[in-house]
Amino acid sequence: MRIRYALIAALTTVLTACGSSLSGQALPGEIDVRTLDVGAYPTEPLNAHDDDPVPAFYSMYDVAAMRIADYVINSRDIDAQMVYGKRGTTFSAGVMPSEMGDENAMSVVSKKHKMLYGFESSGAAKDSRVETYGDWPTKKAENRLTATTVVMQFPDADRAAAAAKEFYDTDFGATQGRNQPVAVPGHPAALSHWRPDSPFLRTVLPHGPYVIAFLLSVPTPDQQALATLAASAYTEQIEALAKTTPLTDEQVMTLPFDPDHLLMRTLNPDQLANPEGAGYYLVTGKHGILHYAGDQLPTDRHYIDEQLTKMSAQQVALSWGSIGIRTPDEQTARRAVNEKMFPWQVEAEAAAPPNLPDSACIENKRPGASKRFSCIVAYNEYVGIVSGNQLLDAHQRAAAQYALFANS
Numbered sequence: 001m002r003i004r005y006a007l008i009a010a011l012t013t014v015l016t017a018c019g020s021s022l023s024g025q026a027l028p029g030e031i032d033v034r035t036l037d038v039g040a041y042p043t044e045p046l047n048a049h050d051d052d053p054v055p056a057f058y059s060m061y062d063v064a065a066m067r068i069a070d071y072v073i074n075s076r077d078i079d080a081q082m083v084y085g086k087r088g089t090t091f092s093a094g095v096m097p098s099e100m101g102d103e104n105a106m107s108v109v110s111k112k113h114k115m116l117y118g119f120e121s122s123g124a125a126k127d128s129r130v131e132t133y134g135d136w137p138t139k140k141a142e143n144r145l146t147a148t149t150v151v152m153q154f155p156d157a158d159r160a161a162a163a164a165k166e167f168y169d170t171d172f173g174a175t176q177g178r179n180q181p182v183a184v185p186g187h188p189a190a191l192s193h194w195r196p197d198s199p200f201l202r203t204v205l206p207h208g209p210y211v212i213a214f215l216l217s218v219p220t221p222d223q224q225a226l227a228t229l230a231a232s233a234y235t236e237q238i239e240a241l242a243k244t245t246p247l248t249d250e251q252v253m254t255l256p257f258d259p260d261h262l263l264m265r266t267l268n269p270d271q272l273a274n275p276e277g278a279g280y281y282l283v284t285g286k287h288g289i290l291h292y293a294g295d296q297l298p299t300d301r302h303y304i305d306e307q308l309t310k311m312s313a314q315q316v317a318l319s320w321g322s323i324g325i326r327t328p329d330e331q332t333a334r335r336a337v338n339e340k341m342f343p344w345q346v347e348a349e350a351a352a353p354p355n356l357p358d359s360a361c362i363e364n365k366r367p368g369a370s371k372r373f374s375c376i377v378a379y380n381e382y383v384g385i386v387s388g389n390q391l392l393d394a395h396q397r398a399a400a401q402y403a404l405f406a407n408s
Contacts (some may be wrong), residue, residue: 031357033403039396043403045264046273052264053273055257061117062277064252065090068119068151069288071244075123075147076290076301078216078233082145083302085293086129088121090277098132099148099215101171101202109170110152113163116252118152119277121291127299130217136175137200139217147229149237150213153246157208164191164206167213171202182223185231194226201226205234209246212237258283263317265408266324267386267401282318289316296321296370298344307343311336311383321371322401323385333378334358342374342385353377353395356402361394379405 033043046053055063075082091097093115096106099122110118124130125145131138139146154160168191172179175193182201184190192203199221204213214233218225247255257275258264263283275281279292286308293301296318308316308325312332317324323343327333337358340346350361350373358378364371364387371387375398378384382405386397 030406031355033399033406036356036399036403037354037396038400038403039393041267041269041397041400042271043400043407045261045404045408046268046271047261047264048407052258052261055273055275057253059275060253060255061092062090062275062282063255063257064117064153064247065119065277066275066282066284066288067255068117068153068244069121069291070285071240072119072121072151072288072291073149073233073236073240074121074291074301075145075149076305077236077240078147078149078229079125079145081125082123082147084124084127084299085291085297085301086122086124086299087279087294088119088291089279091118091120093118097148097150099130099137100150100167100204100213102174105170105174106167109163109166113159113166114155115163116153116155116247116249118150119291120148120150122146122148123293123301130215132215136178136195136198137202137215137217139199143217144219146215146217147233148215149233150211150215151237151241152211152213154209154211155249157206160209160211161206164204164211167191167204167211168193182227182230184227184234187231187234190230190234192227192230194223195221196223197221199226201230203230207238207241210241212241258317260315260326261408262315262324262326262382263319265382265404266317266319266384267322267397267404268319269322269397270320272320279318280320283315283324285315286313289318292318296323300344303345304343307341310339311341321387322397325383325385327381327383330378330380333381333383336383337376337378340376341383342376344369350375350391350394353398356395356399359398359402361391361398377402377405 093110097120126143179193182192190205194201200217315326347365348363350363361375373394374387384401388394
């Protein structure tokens with residue numbers, strides 16, 4: 001027993017004497033992360049001292065909307081042709097999405113009926129945008145199919161029903177007699193309208209404490225095709241919402257922001273810890289992250305889904321340009337590195353970070369790539385993806401990401 005105590009005392013002395021700015025000790029078979037070139041990037045998670053960042057109360061509505069993202073359908077769920085995403089986002093009653101109609105008028109309605117939180121996701125069959133500002137939406141002719149899904153939660157079913165009716169009445173009334181009501185098969189409570197010379201349909205439906213809304217378009221003005229598409233979309237969305245439960249306003253305020261600490265483990269260069277529901281600082285499941293195609297992630301939702309499926313991704317975090325992924329086990333994480341399972345197409349090889357195990361880098365040559373170089377690293381069941389315009393910067397970010405995983 002005295003020998004054991006002597007060993008513990010000696011180890012404690014060694015650990016205490018260490019004056020390095022990098023924390024952590026190498027376990028058997030691991031490198032000492034203190035030897036890595038991490039530049040000025042942080043190597044300790046934000047909750048390193050068991051003090052998880054607590055979002056401000058007004059940010060908790062973003063947290064609630066991030067949670068619902070896993071139960072909101074995206075454009076590809078509505079029609080397999082609509083693989084291109086345009087970045088999802090959380091929203092509040094004060095900043096409504098223009099896909100719903102006039103933003104100011106919609107905000108008045110949502111505030112009146114005490115909307116708790118909302119989530120919006122758009123996509124299309126072509127990588128081009130729908131213009132939603134003005135009297136009525138427009139798009140380029142070659143953009144055959146488009147879809148925006150909006151899900152909002154209200155305190156109860158009565159307020160949701162009242163809000164849905166007022167959303168519709170306000171929007172329909174603003175069209176000055178140019179639009180016509182449309183019935184959606186199988187969903188008699190849906191309130192919908194279209195413009196006979198336009199390929200768009202705007203529709204809203206109360207469902208328990210939720211309000212579901214869609215802005216849909218087909219290749220040419222076709223009321224029946226629009227109504228059929230809306231019917232399918234509503235059926236899919238209602239089935240998805242059945243997999244979760246609504247929140248009370250009290251529960252919204254006590255939701256865990258990063259329940260499994262994946263976001264805390266993902267490189268956060270400036271250590272900005274407030275939830276950001278437009279895709280900069282958030283964590284979701286594998287389905288929810290597909291809404292964010294079109295910004296930090298490429299626009300092709302199908303390819304992102306394929307890559308995440310290959311690594312059996314269980315959770316994904318986006319952190320100011322860094323991506324953290326939790327896989328089932330160490331072998332899967334390593335395979336993601338060996339096979340370079342980036343969520344975008346690999347265009348050219350690049351040198352791996354020196355002295356960093358389970359890592360690989362590529363050069364992004366595609367037009368519109370946000371950064372020139374990207375690196376992927378694995379540690380236990382975790383995968384990290386970082387990017388930089390200079391290879392040295394990408395290497396330092398990768399080393400810092402590895403150290404973050406090791407120090408968690």
